[in-house]
Amino acid sequence: MPAVSLENVTKVYGEETVALDDISVHIPEGEFVVVLGPSGAGKSTLLRVLNGLTAPTEGEVRIGKDPVGGANSAVGMVFQMHYLIESMSAYRNALTGALGRTGYVRSLFSAYATEDKTAALEALDTVGLLSEAQQRAGSMSGGQKQRVGIARALVQNPDLLLADEPVASLDPKAASDVMGYMKSAAKERELTTIASLHQVNLAREFGDRFIGVRDGSVVFDGDRDALTMDAVDDIYYGDGGDEPPEALAENFEDESDEEEIPQ
CATH class of the missing domain: 3.40.50.300 (P-loop containing nucleotide triphosphate hydrolases)
Known part of the structure; x- marks a missing residue:
């Protein structure tokens, strides 16, 4: 198949x-x-x-x-324009990949499951940005922003x-x-x-x-x-x-x- x-x-x-x-x-x-x-x-x-x-x-x-x-x-999607929230950290942006599982209201209170928080850190590690997890997205280079976009897609756990x-x-x-x-x-x-x-x-x-x-x-x-x-x-x-x-x-x-x- x-x-x-x-x-x-x-x-x-x-x-x-x-x-x-x-x-x-x-x-x-x-x-x-x-x-x-x-x-x-x-x-x-x-x-x-x-x-x-x-x-x-x-x-x-x-x-x-x-x-x-x-x-x-x-399906996880990486766009030409990364569409990050630039006022948020790389970690918080990656974590938005779990919105589908968390829901918008719970996300407002950062009420993500522990496994989703772990998944965000693991995804940032996968794209070489774990040490920059708390860096504000708006201060990152274009390549770093796109790597955060990849991490966000990975947090979805797509097929x-x-x-x-x-x-x-x-x-x-x-x-x-x-x-x-x-x-x-x-x-x-x-x-x-x-x-x-x-x-x-x-x-x-x-x-x-x-x-x-x-x-x-x-x-x-x-x-x-x-x-x-x-x-x-x-x-x-x-x-x-x-x-x-x-x-x-x-x-x-x-x-x-x-x-x-x-x-």
């Missing part, structure tokens, strides 16, 4: 805007998947369908045996972790750190993870499997060895499209004559 299953999923906005076009994908438990594709390809819609925030027009989405419908507490362009606003060093902590957390917890990225070099460094989306359709599904320069060109530009810009080409260093990517 795959951890995540999409069967013939189509999403149409309005009368004719097709965001997803008959997508079928099966992801085993514990796999770290990176979704690649140009802006407007359907990556964010795919994640919204998986977390239940957007209902597919056609098809079925399941996590394990259960169909997805409505906001799903079994599936989704990340929508989680490092788009970060410098290369901070982006690599955030992806490294996310990958470590997923491995430690055997947590199925799906992250959308634009940075192909980061995708290749941390992904186990890569799904390329263009114009709402899956145009690539393979491992690191299969993600060649030609494959990336096809994901972003299609057969016969323009040559990729230099910035994209630089994601692939030391390209051989056969255009294979060295390991």
Whole structure:
């Protein structure tokens, strides 16, 4: 039984805007998947369908045996913008991941269960921020804030972790750190993870499997060895499209004559 299953999923906005076009994908438990594709390809819609925030027009989405419908507490989400409460500490922000179990009124009085408080500290430790647990979120760097966002998602104790362009606003060093902590957390917890990225070099460094989306359709599904320069060109530009810009080409260093990517 795959951890995540999409069967013939189509999403149409309005009368004719097709965001997803008959997508079928099966992801085993514990796999770290990176979704690649140009802006407007359907990556964010795919994640919204998986977390239940957007209902597919056609098809079925399941996590394990259960169909997805409505906001799903079994799905943790890491956003491009971290959406932390900057006046609160990293610990208190991470602890809000337990709101679904605690309730809003009880949370106002910090009436969280002991196991949830422990989970928040453990999650901060997982992302390398235990020593900064009492630091106010507003005084943290962008990379630290995003790591707190990951900790908050982990406190939910989800079956599936989704990340929508989680490092788009970060410098290369901070982006690599955030992806490294996310990958470590997923491995430690055997947590199925799906992250959308634009940075192909980061995708290749941390992904186990890569799904390329263009114009709402899956145009690539393979491992690191299969993600060649030609494959990336096809994901972003299609057969016969323009040559990729230099910035994209630089994601692939030391390209051989056969255009294979060295390991």
